[in-house]
Amino acid sequence: MTTPPALWLFGDQLGPHFHSTPEHRDREVLLIRSTAAFGRRRFHRQKLHLIEAGMRRLAADLGSRARIIDAATYTDGLRRFGKPVVVHEPGSHAAEALVRRLHERGLVADILPTPGFILSKQDFSAWVAGRHRYVMEDFYRDQRRRFGILLEPDGEPSGGKWNYDHDNRRPPPARSTLPVPAPWHPKENEIDKQVRVDLDRAESEGTIHPVGVDGPRQFAVGHAEAHRALRRFLDHRLATFGPHQDAMLHADWAMSHALLSVPLNHGLLDPLDVIRKAEERYRDGTAPLASVEGFVRQILGWREWVWHLYWHLGPDYLKHNRLRARNKLPAWWRELDADMVEAACLRTALAGVRDRGYAHHIERLMVLGNHALQRGYDPAELTDWFATAFVDGFPWVMPANVIGMSQYADGGIVATKPYAAGGAYINRMSDHCGGCVFDPRKRIGEKACPFTAGYWAFLDRNAELLRGNPRMRQPLNGLNRLSDLGEVVAQENDRRRV
Numbered sequence: 001m002t003t004p005p006a007l008w009l010f011g012d013q014l015g016p017h018f019h020s021t022p023e024h025r026d027r028e029v030l031l032i033r034s035t036a037a038f039g040r041r042r043f044h045r046q047k048l049h050l051i052e053a054g055m056r057r058l059a060a061d062l063g064s065r066a067r068i069i070d071a072a073t074y075t076d077g078l079r080r081f082g083k084p085v086v087v088h089e090p091g092s093h094a095a096e097a098l099v100r101r102l103h104e105r106g107l108v109a110d111i112l113p114t115p116g117f118i119l120s121k122q123d124f125s126a127w128v129a130g131r132h133r134y135v136m137e138d139f140y141r142d143q144r145r146r147f148g149i150l151l152e153p154d155g156e157p158s159g160g161k162w163n164y165d166h167d168n169r170r171p172p173p174a175r176s177t178l179p180v181p182a183p184w185h186p187k188e189n190e191i192d193k194q195v196r197v198d199l200d201r202a203e204s205e206g207t208i209h210p211v212g213v214d215g216p217r218q219f220a221v222g223h224a225e226a227h228r229a230l231r232r233f234l235d236h237r238l239a240t241f242g243p244h245q246d247a248m249l250h251a252d253w254a255m256s257h258a259l260l261s262v263p264l265n266h267g268l269l270d271p272l273d274v275i276r277k278a279e280e281r282y283r284d285g286t287a288p289l290a291s292v293e294g295f296v297r298q299i300l301g302w303r304e305w306v307w308h309l310y311w312h313l314g315p316d317y318l319k320h321n322r323l324r325a326r327n328k329l330p331a332w333w334r335e336l337d338a339d340m341v342e343a344a345c346l347r348t349a350l351a352g353v354r355d356r357g358y359a360h361h362i363e364r365l366m367v368l369g370n371h372a373l374q375r376g377y378d379p380a381e382l383t384d385w386f387a388t389a390f391v392d393g394f395p396w397v398m399p400a401n402v403i404g405m406s407q408y409a410d411g412g413i414v415a416t417k418p419y420a421a422g423g424a425y426i427n428r429m430s431d432h433c434g435g436c437v438f439d440p441r442k443r444i445g446e447k448a449c450p451f452t453a454g455y456w457a458f459l460d461r462n463a464e465l466l467r468g469n470p471r472m473r474q475p476l477n478g479l480n481r482l483s484d485l486g487e488v489v490a491q492e493n494d495r496r497r498v
């Protein structure tokens with residue numbers, strides 16, 4: 001019997017659905033540690049740790065089936081391996097172009113579809129053909145129908161409704177942490193120790209230039225850990241996932257979030273399996289429908305949506321800058337220097353990125369993204385920051401989330417209006433404002449909340465560009481009621497220079 005070509009896996013393709021299906025079970029597995037890929041950009045230290053530990057964990061799990069090659073570049077690694085390999089579609093335009101070139105040169109024998117997402121690229125192309133507007137809700141409902149998730153035998157959605165967002169937007173309770181069991185937490189092992197020593201050495205030799213602190217590992221590495229993390233979430237936290245999804249508490253970085261983006265984006269968990277297991281919890285009565293639907297929506301809806309839009313919108317989408325935002329990210333932001341920040345909500349979110357490479361969705365969208373939007377940070381630079389400073393950041397996640405949703409830099413292709421909000425929103429949805437030096441009701445003076453004043457200055461600066469958007473009519477009309485608008489704008493222009 002002839003030996004099938006080896007399977008080359010990237011660092012985000014580490015689960016059994018990538019390497020141990022019947023099609024691949026007999027293949028040798030190749031992992032290439034490329035110095036160029038690690039050293040090129042300023043990744044969070046904990047992100048480098050997770051990727052490095054993930055590759056070593058897989059090599060250890062696969063034993064003699066796996067081979068790790070250290071090389072300057074992926075091409076060098078393949079040359080050293082010396083035999084053509086097969087590879088799954090990678091997760092970025094740059095990697096896709098590289099893999100195609102390697103295919104033309106005969107180093108890659110075949111490029112296979114990725115099992116990291118549920119819907120294939122062909123099926124998405126067929127779905128999107130002829131559509132002029134991209135509406136996540138339409139996509140999500142079709143995903144539910146196509147894969148038969150939370151559907152009744154008559155084809156109607158379970159519970160009679162497709163969407164439980166309304167039940168899932170409650171402010172936080174009046175306490176410092178959510179009353180939910182703690183998330184799964186890893187125990188570091190020998191691999192972590194070795195990785196830490198190697199990364200320390202690479203840092204001191206100047207081959208990597210990470211940001212953020214090297215904290216204890218917070219997220220799952222390897223398939224076994226990923227499954228433990230998933231089980232803990234399903235058994236103890238899914239039931240409370242829904243109601244406070246949009247809330248923030250200063251002392252509770254995890255709230256009731258799944259903390260599964262790392263194992264999902266590293267390819268450790270099969271997303272359809274995750275969803276089916278969550279659905280079982282609704283069917284067996286252990287989790288309410290609103291929570292299960294909210295969770296399914298995130299993975300079957302949002303995660304799939306941003307992946308497909310990445311490919312559909314293409315590399316030029318990243319160049320959009322409709323609001324002409326050109327301010328550079330300040331040094332304190334790039335360096336994750338949270339202690340420089342006075343506003344409590346922004347300080348907490350940035351400290352989360354510094355300490356864990358993680359902030360939850362509302363901190364990303366309504367604090368970090370909202371601040372960047374108000375200050376007019378350059379969307380491409382911001383995209384790069386999100387992609388490198390977060391442990392779950394990958395190129396495919398960025399365009400729809402950062403350029404589209406968070407920065408409205410595409411002028412409304414992905415989101416129907418900018419996610420700009422003032423301090424009143426943050427005050428309603430968090431416990432930050434009570435202990436903050438700023439006052440969310442004030443827009444002028446020393447105590448003027450940068451989000452409240454920044455919101456009005458943002459609207460004023462972009463009024464012409466936003467006027468054609470019916471959803472912005474009411475907020476823009478609000479500008480006319482401000483007697484002190486000139487003063488607010490001058491104050492915020494000064495603050496934008498910092």
Ligand code: FAD
Nearest residue numbers: 257258259260261298302303361364365392393397401406
């Ligand atoms: P939960 O809130 O518990 O959600 C469950 C899962 O749903 C997540 O693990 C994730 O896989 C998926 N999901 C939910 N929303 C999205 C979304 N909008 N896009 C993609 N997947 C989604 N997600 C990343 O995976 N990597 C990123 O780098 C990233 N950057 C973001 C930047 C901005 C500005 C914004 C607004 C969102 C970003 N997101 C990103 C989406 C979302 O914030 C994270 O997936 C989520 O916070 C991860 O934490 P969790 O696993 O606890 O998620």
